Amino acid sequence: MVRRLYRAAALALAAVVVFGLFPVVTVAAVNEPVSMTLQGTPLTTKGELIDGTTFVPLKELGVELGSA
Amino acid sequence: MTAYDPARVIVAGPNRRIIFSSGNGLATVNGHEVRSGAPFLENDQFMVPARFCLENMGYRLTWHSSPSYSIDLVPIELNNVVIGTIRERQETSTLIIDVQYPRLSGLESTDIQEAMNSYFASRPNATLQQAYQNEKEMIAGGFTQWATEAALNYTVEYNEKGFLSLLFEDYLYLGGVHGNTCRTGYLADLKTGKTYSTLKDLFKDGTDYVALLSPEVKKQFDGMGEGLALSPFEQIRPDQGFYIKGNDLVIYFDLYEHTPYAAGFPEFHIPLSTLSSVLVPELAVLAE
Known part of the structure; x- marks a missing residue:
């Protein structure tokens, strides 16, 4: 029993040391919808703002602009 | 407008052909390699950087952050000129050269076109001479662990109403912590060939x-x-x-x-x- 407790404590300590030295940092991407208009007329295609850059679905936007 | 390939995405329009390579954040526009932002696949759709893609396909983007994020697109009439790119690369253990400069075709006046192309072709020379001289001095001094580097590139910033504005960036690494980049703006009247240098x-x-x-x-x-x-x-x-x-x-x-x-x-x-x-x-x- 005492040996198990020592082992658990050692593992916990190791985890603290390892993750303390090498913290796992997770940065959540900011993923905001961006609406689009063509000369003021709303488009159905939506973009996404990710870390300061807007991305658009190429095929969907291409089709919509092509038919606009 | 678009074509798909397992390794690349191609967007084609009048006088324009953009190829997004997978994963490296680079794209080529009419063979001109530039940093674009990396496209990615989401719900079977290729998501591409809006500004890079749409400006190169002839749209002006206006960004609004209020009341919510939105982009307004306005189609613009691009000049009837094809902006191709000449690329020269050279790499040894002591010298890395990567030069891209524009080459115009399709202008009404071939004289004006040749004069502009001649300027574009000759403007890397001074920077390259610096790189070659530095390489010689580094080798003579025994500093061969660092390669001299020259990377020259340009972006098309304006291509409407008969005017062309480019931005040249010349990166030169001569040793030390980091290299240095010099910019040169360029504005020319495509009908007269007049340049506005200051x-x-x-x-x-x-x-x-x-x-x-x-x-x-x-x-x-x-x-x-x-x-x-x-x-x-x-x-x-x-x-x-x-x-x-x-x-x-x-x-x-x-x-x-x-x-x-x-x-x-x-x-x-x-x-x-x-x-x-x-x-x-x-x-x-x-x-x-």
Whole structure:
């Protein structure tokens, strides 16, 4: 029993040391919808703002602009 | 407009062909390799960087952050010119050269076209001579663990209403912690071949353009935040770098001019419409 407790404590300590030295940092991407208009007329295609850059679905936007 | 390939995405339009390579954040526009932002696949759709893709396909983007994020697209009529790219690469253990410069075709006047292409082809020479000389000196001094590097590239910033504005960036690494980049803005009338190489060329004689532009630059610079300035900014230089982008005159500072290296090239957009009364008559069309 005492040996198990020592082992658990050692593992916990190791985890603290390892993750303390090498913290796992997770940065959540900011993923905001961006609406689009063509000369003021709303488009159905939506973009996404990710870390300061807007991305658009190429095929969907291409089709919509092509038919606009 | 689009074609799919397992390794690349192709977007084709009038005089334009963009190829996004998978994963490396680079794309080629008519063979011109530029940083674009990496596209990715989401719900079976290729998501591409909006500004890069749409500006190259002939749209102007206006960004709005209020009341919600939105983009307004306006189709623009691009000049009837094909902007191809010449690329020269060379790599040894002591020298890395990667030069890209534009080559125009399709202009009405072949004389003007040749004069412009001749300038584009010759402008890398001075930087390359510096690189070759530095390589020689590094080898002579026994410093062969670092390669001298020259990477010259350009972007098309404006290509409408008979005018072409480019921005050249020349990166040179001669040893030390990091290399240095020099920018050169370029504005030319594609019909006459006239180039506007300094800010003074944009304005009517007698215009005190330094006094005219400096307050707006100062306002924008001060708005960039405390602590960014290496030195206080009072007014622009008479030969401050510039280029044209969309409806704006863009004025930029060089590296270290007023800010640290990490700040890059601070840019200040000034609507051309606010300058229409002082621009030389042939440039009035840019302010319309």
